[in-house]
Amino acid sequence: MTCDQVDRWLDQGGSEADAAEAQAHATSCARCSVALAAALELDALLAADFAPAPEALTERVMARVALARRTAWRLEPPPFDWWVRAAAQPSVALALVLAALLMWRGDFVLGLASQGLVWLTSQLASAAAAGPVTFDPATLAALRVVLLIAAPWASWLLYRWSEDFARPHGAARGALGPGTAGGARVS
Amino acid sequence: MKPDETIGPSKPIAGIAAGDDEWVGRARGGDAGAFRVLVERYRTRVYGLALRIVRSPPDAEEVAQDAFVRGWLALPRFRGESSFSTWLYRIAARCAFDRAQALKVQRGREAGIEAAGEPAAPEPAAPRGGKARQIERLVAELPPAQRAAVTLYYLEDRSVEQVAETLGMPENTVKTHLSRARATLRAAWLARGGEPE
Numbered sequence: 001m002t003c004d005q006v007d008r009w010l011d012q013g014g015s016e017a018d019a020a021e022a023q024a025h026a027t028s029c030a031r032c033s034v035a036l037a038a039a040l041e042l043d044a045l046l047a048a049d050f051a052p053a054p055e056a057l058t059e060r061v062m063a064r065v066a067l068a069r070r071t072a073w074r075l076e077p078p079p080f081d082w083w084v085r086a087a088a089q090p091s092v093a094l095a096l097v098l099a100a101l102l103m104w105r106g107d108f109v110l111g112l113a114s115q116g117l118v119w120l121t122s123q124l125a126s127a128a129a130a131g132p133v134t135f136d137p138a139t140l141a142a143l144r145v146v147l148l149i150a151a152p153w154a155s156w157l158l159y160r161w162s163e164d165f166a167r168p169h170g171a172a173r174g175a176l177g178p179g180t181a182g183g184a185r186v187s
Numbered sequence: 188m189k190p191d192e193t194i195g196p197s198k199p200i201a202g203i204a205a206g207d208d209e210w211v212g213r214a215r216g217g218d219a220g221a222f223r224v225l226v227e228r229y230r231t232r233v234y235g236l237a238l239r240i241v242r243s244p245p246d247a248e249e250v251a252q253d254a255f256v257r258g259w260l261a262l263p264r265f266r267g268e269s270s271f272s273t274w275l276y277r278i279a280a281r282c283a284f285d286r287a288q289a290l291k292v293q294r295g296r297e298a299g300i301e302a303a304g305e306p307a308a309p310e311p312a313a314p315r316g317g318k319a320r321q322i323e324r325l326v327a328e329l330p331p332a333q334r335a336a337v338t339l340y341y342l343e344d345r346s347v348e349q350v351a352e353t354l355g356m357p358e359n360t361v362k363t364h365l366s367r368a369r370a371t372l373r374a375a376w377l378a379r380g381g382e383p384e
Contacts, residue, residue, distance in 0.1 A: 050235030
């Protein structure tokens, strides 16, 4: 093992065989011997030496705990895997339907969207008593992309808004979402 | 055996999680006395993690308090998918990162955006040995993500997987942070004359 390999082992770790080789090398190399000793000492210091917490920390925490009221609302997340919960999201369902439609009858969907845009354009044009507004193909394509993004997003907003009907006053939002399964998402 | 275990001479936090389940179960049910036991058990580590991220003892204490209170409030939703300590450290790390970010913004406002930098190095909270102070200074000079990774690595019984889970990072990213932190610390330790005993 070379000095560089010893350095790499010290930084990244390695197998027991690597450790034995590194230690063997260090016995015959002054530089690596010092580096190994420093690494071991740093390891021990980092592991053992945490600054002591203030004496009153526990009492202060418990005083705040006594004042803190747990929210009574505890709807447990459903016992499904994350992908089931994610798939059950309305936005995901809508996105999947749109994607499937685009793949299955893409021409039809895009044609329908184009007709809708044409109709909208003509309505706007007539309302403004101006000439018909025309979109170049790039703008039209951009509008379609925006539509594909905006539809699931709007659906998600609708879903979050609908949560308000089930959420008691004062309870945190998002407790029904998949991200709260471990309970660590505290806000 | 985990590869990284070959570096260190000891296993520092072994056995701390033993016996948590009973207290966690009781605390989940609203037993504040049981929660006090958990606070006593983890106060040094939560405070130490916070101190290494925010680098200011008063802010670290506030972060530790916030983390415990949030833990208490969120405990009914804790389902034991990870260990209680990992779950608690995750809350503490998140609180500490939020506080560090707020401090950075606050200092940026005070000193002008150009001069905005990291918080000042901490004053030791209590009299400690020279090497302990030295190592704290060196750790304080690491970037925040490396500080958090190094600190959690030792808190989490040298498990890269748990550090990754706690920080919400891929394991390879954690390994990179750890590797860079070790290289930096070792070089600085040798350069500053931290002679091995």
